[in-house]
Amino acid sequence: xxxxxxxxxxxxxxxxxxxxxxxxxxxxxxxxxxxxxxxxxxxxxxxxxxxxxxxxxxxxxxxxxxxxxxxxxxxxxxxxxxxxxxxxxxxxxxxxxxxxxxxxxxxxxxxxxxxxxxxxxxxxxxxxxxxxxxxxxxxxxxxxxxxxxxxxxxxxxxxxxxxxxxxxxxxxxxxxxxxxxxxxxxxxxxxxxxxxxxxxxxxxxxxxxxxxxxxxxxxxxxxxxxxxxxxxxxxxxxxxxxxxxxxxxxxxxxxxxxxxxxxxxxxxxxxxxxxxxxxxxxxxxxxxxxxxxxxxxxxxxxxxxxxxxxxxxxxxxxxxxxxxxxxxxxx
Ligand SMILES: Cc1ncc(COP(=O)(O)O)c(C=O)c1O
Numbered sequence: 001x002x003x004x005x006x007x008x009x010x011x012x013x014x015x016x017x018x019x020x021x022x023x024x025x026x027x028x029x030x031x032x033x034x035x036x037x038x039x040x041x042x043x044x045x046x047x048x049x050x051x052x053x054x055x056x057x058x059x060x061x062x063x064x065x066x067x068x069x070x071x072x073x074x075x076x077x078x079x080x081x082x083x084x085x086x087x088x089x090x091x092x093x094x095x096x097x098x099x100x101x102x103x104x105x106x107x108x109x110x111x112x113x114x115x116x117x118x119x120x121x122x123x124x125x126x127x128x129x130x131x132x133x134x135x136x137x138x139x140x141x142x143x144x145x146x147x148x149x150x151x152x153x154x155x156x157x158x159x160x161x162x163x164x165x166x167x168x169x170x171x172x173x174x175x176x177x178x179x180x181x182x183x184x185x186x187x188x189x190x191x192x193x194x195x196x197x198x199x200x201x202x203x204x205x206x207x208x209x210x211x212x213x214x215x216x217x218x219x220x221x222x223x224x225x226x227x228x229x230x231x232x233x234x235x236x237x238x239x240x241x242x243x244x245x246x247x248x249x250x251x252x253x254x255x256x257x258x259x260x261x262x263x264x265x266x267x268x269x270x271x272x273x274x275x276x277x278x279x280x281x282x283x284x285x286x287x288x289x290x291x292x293x294x295x296x297x298x299x300x301x302x303x304x305x306x307x308x309x310x311x312x313x314x315x316x317x318x319x320x321x322x323x324x325x326x327x328x329x330x331x
Pocket of ligand 1: 057186214216217218236237238239240241274275277
C-alpha cells in the first residue's frame with residue numbers, strides 16, 4: 001500500500017515541504033506487528049506517567065544495522081539497572097528487531113538509511129501504594145527514516161558548542177549509562193544553550209564543572225594529537241564514542257578517557273560530538289570563541305573518513321545529498 005507523506009521541517013530559517021514516496025511502516029508493540037498509524041499506548045503507561053522507559057537508537061548503514069549487538073547489550077544493562085523485565089531474551093529481542101527492520105526496509109530508498117528505536121517501559125501503572133505493582137512491560141520497536149539534513153553543513157562548517165546553565169544529573173541520582181527516555185534535563189540544557197545561539201549544540205557540565213555530554217551525544221577533544229573524552233562516570237557509554245575510540249586506535253591516534261573542563265575545550269585543537277545519527281559532528285566554536293583556527297580539524301576528518309570506509313557509506317555525502325535534494329540543487 002503505497003502512499004505519499006509530507007514532511008515539513010524548518011532548516012536554514014526557511015520552511016520546506018518535502019514529498020517522500022513511502023509505504024506504511026510496521027511497528028512491534030508488545031507482541032504484535034501493527035501498522036504505525038495504529039501503534040498506540042495507554043495514557044496510563046509508565047512511560048507517559050513517569051518517563052519510566054529505557055531506550056536504544058540504532059542506525060543502519062546501507063540498510064544493515066550498525067553494531068546492533070552492542071545496542072541490545074546496552075539495552076539489557078539499562079533494563080537490569082532500571083529493574084524492568086522486558087519478557088524476552090536478548091536473542092529473541094534481536095530477532096524481533098531484525099523482523100521489524102526487514103518488514104520496513106521496502107519504505108527506504110537504497111541511498112538512505114533508517115533508525116531502529118527500542119522503547120521499553122515498565123508497563124501500565126496500577127494504582128496503589130507499591131511502585132512495583134505494574135503490568136508487563138510495554139515493548140515498542142519501530143523504524144524511521146534517517147533524516148540527516150539538519151546535520152549536513154556541520155560536517156564542513158562545524159557547529160557552535162555552548163555550555164548550558166543546567167548541570168548533568170549526578171550518577172548518584174541517575175547513572176548516565178542507563179539510556180532512558182526521561183529527557184527533560186537534556187531538553188532544558190539544549191534550550192538553554194540555544195538562548196546564546198539558536199543553532200548551538202549544548203555541552204552539559206556535571207555538578208563539579210567537568211564536561212559530561214551533549215543532550216544526545218558524547219564529546220571529544222583533540223589536543224596535541226591526543227584524543228580525549230570524558231569517562232562514563234558522567235556520560236553515556238555511547239556506541240559512537242566507542243567506535244571513535246576504536247578507529248583512533250586503528251589510525252594510531254593516542255586516546256585517553258579522562259575528566260575535562262571548559263578550559264580543555266577552549267584550548268583544544270579540535271572538538272567534536274559523537275552520536276548514532278550523525279556519527280561525528282565537528283564543533284568549530286566553543287562559547288563564542290573559535291576552536292583553534294575555527295576550521296574542521298584534520299583528525300576529525302580522518303576519523304570520519306575511516307568510519308565511512310568501515311561501513312561502506314560516505315557519511316557526509318549521504319547527509320549532503322539529502323540537503324541538496326531538499327534545496328533542489330541535486331545534479
Ligand atoms: C545523552 C546521550 N549521550 C550520548 C549519546 C550517544 O550515544 P550513541 O553513540 O550510542 O548514539 C546519546 C544518544 O542518544 C545520548 O542520548
